[in-house]
Amino acid sequence: MSQFIDIGALNDIPPRGARLVRAPEGEIAVFRTATDAVFAVDEWLPGKAGPLSNGIQHGQCVTDPMYNWVFDLETGEAQGADEGSLRVWETRIENGRVLLTRDVLGELRASA
Amino acid sequence: MTQKLIIIGAGMASGRALEHLVEQAPNAYDVTLFNAEPRGNYNRIMLSPVLSGDKTFDEIVTHTAEWYEENGVTCRFGEHIVSIDRANKTVTADNGDVLPYDKLMFGTGSNPFIIPLPGHDLEGVIAYRDLEDTNRMVALGDKPGARAVVIGGGLLGLEAAAGLKNRGVDVTVVHIMGHLMERQLDEAAGYLLRKALVDKGITVMCSANSKEIVGEDGHVKALMLDDGTELPCDLLVMAVGIRPNVALAKAADLTTDKGILVNDQMVTSDESIVAVGECVEHAGAIFGLVAPLYDQAKVVAKTLIGEAATFVNKEVATKLKVTGCDLFSAGDFAEGEGREDIVFRDPARGVYKRLVLEGNKLVGAVMYGDTADGNWFFGLIKDGEDISEMRDTLIFGPAFQGGSPVDPMAAVAALPADAEICGCNGVCKGDVVAAIEGGAHTLDAVKATSKAASSCGGCSGLVEQLLSVTLGDEFAMPTKETVCKCTDLSHDEVRKLIVAGEMKSMPQAMQELNWSTPDGCHVCRPALNYYLVCSWPDEYADDGKSRFINERVHANIQKDGTYSVVPRMLGGITTPDELRAIADAADKYDIPTVKVTGGQRIDLLGVKKEDLPAIWYDLGEAGMMSGQAYAKGLRTVKTCVGTDHCRFGTQDSTGLGIKIEEAMWGAWSPHKFKLAVTGCPRNCAEATCKDLGIICVDSGYQILVGGAAGLDLLEAQLLAQVATEEEAIEYSCAFYQLYREGAQYLHRPYKWIKKVGLDWVKEQIVEDAENRKALADRFHFSQKFFQVDPWAERARKGVDSHEFKPLADLTDQRMAAE
Numbered sequence: 036m037s038q039f040i041d042i043g044a045l046n047d048i049p050p051r052g053a054r055l056v057r058a059p060e061g062e063i064a065v066f067r068t069a070t071d072a073v074f075a076v077d078e079w080l081p082g083k084a085g086p087l088s089n090g091i092q093h094g095q096c097v098t099d100p101m102y103n104w105v106f107d108l109e110t111g112e113a114q115g116a117d118e119g120s121l122r123v124w125e126t127r128i129e130n131g132r133v134l135l136t137r138d139v140l141g142e143l144r145a146s147a
Numbered sequence: 148m149t150q151k152l153i154i155i156g157a158g159m160a161s162g163r164a165l166e167h168l169v170e171q172a173p174n175a176y177d178v179t180l181f182n183a184e185p186r187g188n189y190n191r192i193m194l195s196p197v198l199s200g201d202k203t204f205d206e207i208v209t210h211t212a213e214w215y216e217e218n219g220v221t222c223r224f225g226e227h228i229v230s231i232d233r234a235n236k237t238v239t240a241d242n243g244d245v246l247p248y249d250k251l252m253f254g255t256g257s258n259p260f261i262i263p264l265p266g267h268d269l270e271g272v273i274a275y276r277d278l279e280d281t282n283r284m285v286a287l288g289d290k291p292g293a294r295a296v297v298i299g300g301g302l303l304g305l306e307a308a309a310g311l312k313n314r315g316v317d318v319t320v321v322h323i324m325g326h327l328m329e330r331q332l333d334e335a336a337g338y339l340l341r342k343a344l345v346d347k348g349i350t351v352m353c354s355a356n357s358k359e360i361v362g363e364d365g366h367v368k369a370l371m372l373d374d375g376t377e378l379p380c381d382l383l384v385m386a387v388g389i390r391p392n393v394a395l396a397k398a399a400d401l402t403t404d405k406g407i408l409v410n411d412q413m414v415t416s417d418e419s420i421v422a423v424g425e426c427v428e429h430a431g432a433i434f435g436l437v438a439p440l441y442d443q444a445k446v447v448a449k450t451l452i453g454e455a456a457t458f459v460n461k462e463v464a465t466k467l468k469v470t471g472c473d474l475f476s477a478g479d480f481a482e483g484e485g486r487e488d489i490v491f492r493d494p495a496r497g498v499y500k501r502l503v504l505e506g507n508k509l510v511g512a513v514m515y516g517d518t519a520d521g522n523w524f525f526g527l528i529k530d531g532e533d534i535s536e537m538r539d540t541l542i543f544g545p546a547f548q549g550g551s552p553v554d555p556m557a558a559v560a561a562l563p564a565d566a567e568i569c570g571c572n573g574v575c576k577g578d579v580v581a582a583i584e585g586g587a588h589t590l591d592a593v594k595a596t597s598k599a600a601s602s603c604g605g606c607s608g609l610v611e612q613l614l615s616v617t618l619g620d621e622f623a624m625p626t627k628e629t630v631c632k633c634t635d636l637s638h639d640e641v642r643k644l645i646v647a648g649e650m651k652s653m654p655q656a657m658q659e660l661n662w663s664t665p666d667g668c669h670v671c672r673p674a675l676n677y678y679l680v681c682s683w684p685d686e687y688a689d690d691g692k693s694r695f696i697n698e699r700v701h702a703n704i705q706k707d708g709t710y711s712v713v714p715r716m717l718g719g720i721t722t723p724d725e726l727r728a729i730a731d732a733a734d735k736y737d738i739p740t741v742k743v744t745g746g747q748r749i750d751l752l753g754v755k756k757e758d759l760p761a762i763w764y765d766l767g768e769a770g771m772m773s774g775q776a777y778a779k780g781l782r783t784v785k786t787c788v789g790t791d792h793c794r795f796g797t798q799d800s801t802g803l804g805i806k807i808e809e810a811m812w813g814a815w816s817p818h819k820f821k822l823a824v825t826g827c828p829r830n831c832a833e834a835t836c837k838d839l840g841i842i843c844v845d846s847g848y849q850i851l852v853g854g855a856a857g858l859d860l861l862e863a864q865l866l867a868q869v870a871t872e873e874e875a876i877e878y879s880c881a882f883y884q885l886y887r888e889g890a891q892y893l894h895r896p897y898k899w900i901k902k903v904g905l906d907w908v909k910e911q912i913v914e915d916a917e918n919r920k921a922l923a924d925r926f927h928f929s930q931k932f933f934q935v936d937p938w939a940e941r942a943r944k945g946v947d948s949h950e951f952k953p954l955a956d957l958t959d960q961r962m963a964a965e
C-alpha cells in the first residue's frame with residue numbers, strides 16, 4: 036500500500052493559503068506557498084499557537100494568528116525568540132494532487 | 148551485411164541521433180525514417196519566430212531532402228507506423244506496408260495535452276506543436292479584427308500569444324494559476340512578465356478557470372470561464388502541457404509508465420529497440436526541453452554502433468525568450484529547509500533577480516529584465532561551487548565582486564519629474580529637485596522654498612530621500628522606522644510612493660519599491676494591502692491572503708479557534724424580528740455565549756468555523772448583515788435615544804447615528820474606527836472618547852475627534868461645530884477619509900493627529916470647504932466598492948468557500964483501512 040494519501044487537488048489550496056485536514060493524529064494545516072511548495076504541520080502547538088491554518092503564509096513560514104509567532108513550515112520550528120516546535124508531516128505533489136503521509140493515521144497504520 | 152534500422156519519428160532528438168550515427172559509422176545501418184508529419188526534421192523551437200514573422204519555414208529546416216539523400220536515408224514522410232511485431236521484428240505502416248528491422252528507434256516525441264472541456268473537438272481549437280498549428284495562427288492574422296484565446300500561461304502559450312499579437316490578432320491569455328509561468332518564475336518575475344505582455348496589448352487573465360468552449364456551426368465561437376465570463380474568439384489555442392507519445396510502444400507491450408522506459412544506454416525493455424526524445428522516461432524523469440535530448444542522442448548513437456556510453460540527466464537552466472521579454476530561470480527556486488533568498492530589484496529598469504542559496508551553494512536563480520549573468524549563475528549551480536566568499540555581492544554578477552550594496556533610494560530615483568510628492572501643497576518631484584538644486588539643502592529649507600512637507604509632513608521621508616539622491620553624500624539621511632525588515636522605507640514613504648507611482652497590485656508594489664523578500668511578511672503584507680485598497684478602491688483586487696484571519700473570514704477568532712459573530716444594528720437599534728432570528732440562530736448552532744457588546748451590538752460567541760456561512764445565511768434571511776466587528780474599518784456608531792424619547796435630548800441623535808453608519812459601513816481604514824452620537828452634553832453615548840464623536844447641542848452639532856479609551860485614555864478634541872445634520876455627515880466623512888488616506892497602518896486617529904497636528908486637520912476640513920467636499924466625495928466613491936455585505940457573498944455566492952471547509956477528513960480512515 037502506498038505510504039501516502041491523496042487529500043485533494045493542489046488547486047484546492049490557494050497560493051499563500053492553507054487548508055485544514057482532520058486526521059486521527061489531530062488537526063493538520065496544509066500550506067501552499069507562492070512558489071507552490073506544499074507543507075503540512077500540526078494546526079496547534081497546544082497552549083502556545085494555533086490554529087495555524089488561519090495564519091498569514093509568507094516565504095516558507097506562517098505567522099500564528101493569535102500571538103504572531105512565526106514558524107518555519109519545513110522544520111516546524113518557531114523562529115526568533117520564541118521556542119517551540121510543531122510536528123511536520125511529509126507531503127508530495129503528484130499530477131496536481133496533494134499527497135499526505137499515512138503517518139497522520141496514527142501508529143497502527145504507520146507500523147502496518 | 149548492413150543491418151536495417153527503422154526510425155519512427157523525424158524529430159529533433161532522432162534527427163540529432165541520426166547525425167551522430169552517419170558521422171561515426173556511415174555504413175553501419177540501412178536507415179528508413181518514418182514521420183507522421185509530411186516533412187523531415189526541422190527546428191521545432193524556431194516555430195515561434197516563424198509564427199511572429201521573423202523567420203520563414205525554409206530557414207528552420209534542419210535536414211533537407213539533399214541531406215537525407217547524401218546520407219542514404221530512405222524517407223517516408225507523411226506516413227506513420229501503426230503497429231510493431233516484436234516477435235518477427237517488423238513494423239507496419241499506415242498504408243499496410245510491412246518492413247523488417249534489426250534495430251528500431253522510437254523518436255515519437257510528445258502529444259500536446261488537450262483539456263477535455265465541452266467543445267474541445269470543435270473546429271478552430273488547436274494546440275501549438277507543429278507547422279500546421281503555426282500556419283493556422285499565421286492565417287488568422289490575415290483576417291481583419293480576428294480574435295484568439297490562448298489557454299495556458301506557460302512558455303508555449305505566451306509564445307503563441309506574442310506571435311499572434313505580432314500578426315495583428317487580438318489575444319487573450321487565460322491562465323489557471325495566480326501568475327504566469329509559475330513553474331519557472333516566482334510571483335514577482337511573473338508580475339514583470341505580465342506587465343510586459345499587457346504593454347504589448349495582450350490581455351492576461353490569471354486565476355481563471357475555463358469551463359466550456361462555445362461553438363457555432365461546429366466552429367469555435369468563444370471560451371466561457373467558470374465565473375460566466377465569455378471571451379469571443381475565432382481560434383482557441385490550448386497550450387497546457389505535453390504528454391509523452393507512448394501509445395504505439397504500449398500497444399507493442401514495451402514497458403512504459405509516463406514515458407517509454409529506457410536504461411542509461413537508451414535501450415527499452417526490448418534490447419532491439421531504443422528510444423530518444425520526449426517520448427522516453429529515464430530514471431523517473433520525462434523531458435520537455437531539447438538540451439537533455441541532445442545528450443540522449445549522443446548516447447543512443449553510441450549504443451547503436453556498439454560503443455559504451457551513459458546518459459546522465461543534467462540540471463537544465465531555462466533561458467526563456469518570450470518574444471521581447473528577458474527571462475531566465477535555473478535550478479530549483481522553491482523554498483526549502485535551510486534555504487535563503489537574495490533578492491535584487493531595480494524598479495527603474497524593471498529588473499528583478501532572485502538567488503536561492505542552500506548553505507554555501509547556489510541552488511536556483513530567477514531573473515527578469517537583465518539576464519546577462521544567467522549563464523554565470525547557472526555555472527555556479529551546476530558545479531555546486533562554494534560561494535561563501537562572494538556571498539554579499541553575488542547578486543551583482545561576475546563583473547561586480549566587491550561593490551556597494553543595494554540602493555534603497557531606487558524607488559524614489561525612479562519616479563518621473565511630474566510624480567506628486569506632497570499632496571497637501573501639490574508639489575511634484577521636479578519642483579523639489581529644483582528647490583534642492585537651487586540651494587535648499589536641508590528638509591527645512593526645502594519646506595520653506597518648495598512648500599513640500601510643510602503641511603502634514605507625511606512626505607518628509609520622500610523629500611529627505613530626494614535630498615540624498617540629488618546631493619549624494621552631502622546629505623546625511625536621518626534614521627527612520629521602516630515598515631518591517633522587508634524594506635528600507637517607512638509607512639509614509641510606502642503609501643506616498645504607491646500613489647505617486649500608480650502601483651496597483653502587491654507584486655507590483657513590492658517590485659517597484661524594492662522589497663527585499665519575495666512575498667513580504669505578516670507585518671508588511673496587511674499594510675500594503677490596506678494602502679492599495681485605500682488608494683485604488685475601484686481597481687485593486689483585495690488580497691485576502693494578506694489580511695489577518697478575522698478580516699479574511701469576516702468573524703473574530705477566539706482563543707479556542709471558534710469565532711464570534713456580530714450582526715450590524717445601525718445606530719444600535721434592533722427589532723423583535725431581528726432578536727428572534729438571533730435567538731433562533733443561537734439555539735440552532737449551539738452558541739455557548741451571547742453577549743451585549745460595548746458598541747451596542749449583540750455578539751454570538753463560540754461559533755464553529757464551518758458553521759459560519761450557515762449562520763450568516765440564517766441571519767441574512769432576517770435582513771441582517773455583517774457588523775464588521777472584526778475590521779480595521781468602520782465598527783459601530785453608538786447612539787442615545789435623543790429627542791424621540793429623552794426629555795434632555797436636543798436633536799435626533801439616533802437618526803443621525805443611523806445615517807452616519809449607513810454612509811460609513813463597509814469602509815476599511817488603517818485601524819478600527821468607532822463613533823458615537825449623543826443627544827446632549829450629558830453624553831450617555833460616551834462620544835467624548837471615540838475616534839469621532841458628535842455631541843448634539845441646541846444650536847447644532849459639535850464634532851469631536853481623536854478620542855481614545857483603550858491602552859491610552861484621551862478625551863476627543865473639538866474639530867468644528869456645525870448647524871445641520873448634512874454638515875455633520877459631510878464633516879464626519881471628510882475626516883474619516885483624511886484619516887484613511889493619511890494615517891499609517893495600525894495607527895488609530897489619535898496617534899495620527901498627534902503626528903500631523905489638529906490644526907492641520909482643521910485646515911484641511913474646516914477652513915477649506917472645497918477640500919472637505921473633495922474628501923467626502925472620494926469617500927463616497929470608495930464606498931461604492933466596499934458596501935457589499937461580505938457575509939451574503941460567502942453564505943449565498945460561495946465566495947472563499949475553501950476558508951470554511953476542511954480539505955479532507957481522514958479521521959475514520961484508519962478503521963476503513965484496517
Ligand SMILES: Cc1cc2nc3c(=O)[nH]c(=O)nc-3n(C[C@H](O)[C@H](O)[C@H](O)COP(=O)(O)OP(=O)(O)OC[C@H]3O[C@@H](n4cnc5c(N)ncnc54)[C@H](O)[C@@H]3O)c2cc1C
Nearest residue numbers: 156158159160182183184191227228255256424425436437
Ligand atoms: C513552439 C515550440 C517552442 C519550443 N521552444 C523550446 C525552447 O525554447 N527550448 C527548448 O529546449 N525546447 C523548446 N520546445 C520543445 C522542443 O521543441 C522539444 O523538446 C523537441 O522538439 C522534442 O523532440 P523530439 O524529437 O522528442 O520530438 P518531436 O520534435 O516532437 O518529433 C517527434 C516526431 O515524431 C512523429 N511521430 C509521432 N508518432 C509517430 C508515428 N507513429 N509514426 C511516425 N512518426 C511519428 C511526430 O509527427 C513528430 O514529427 C519548443 C516546442 C514548441 C512546440
